[in-house]
Amino acid sequence: MRTQKGIDDSRKAIELKLRGMTYAEIGQQLGVTRQRAQQLTKPPKRVYEMVRQRAGGACELCGFELQSGHVHHKGGSFENYNDPDNLQYLCLSCHVKQHESKLPGEYDWKRSLKMRTTKAARYGHKL
DSSP states (O other): OOOHHHHHHHHHHHHHTTOOOHHHHHHHHHTTOOOOOHHHHSHOOOOOOOHHTTTTTTTTTTTOOOOOOOOOOOOOOOTTTTSSSEEEOOHHHHHHHHHHHTSSSOOHHHHHHHHHHHHHHHHOOOO
């Protein structure tokens, strides 16, 4: 069972994420690690499973069958941030592409491609 502090931290983390802050910035603001900030914004396991089942275990953009996929937030507000209708089940490659398409001008494309290629190879997915 989640404590009131955990619920409050999750609410704050989601609000900061919706303002465009990175997980590292959210972590600094809340006094937690980047990883913990990311965990605070994740949908509950039951919602993750619902989204995975809706997608039939395949990426909702490219159709690649997944052992383990990523849940992508399409946008939304605090009220619907972790609602299944605001979430997509994606492979790593499509998830990274969704975020890259929303980034402003300067972005380290070479580093991103190297990271994507390394992670995709690890999971048996070709870019």
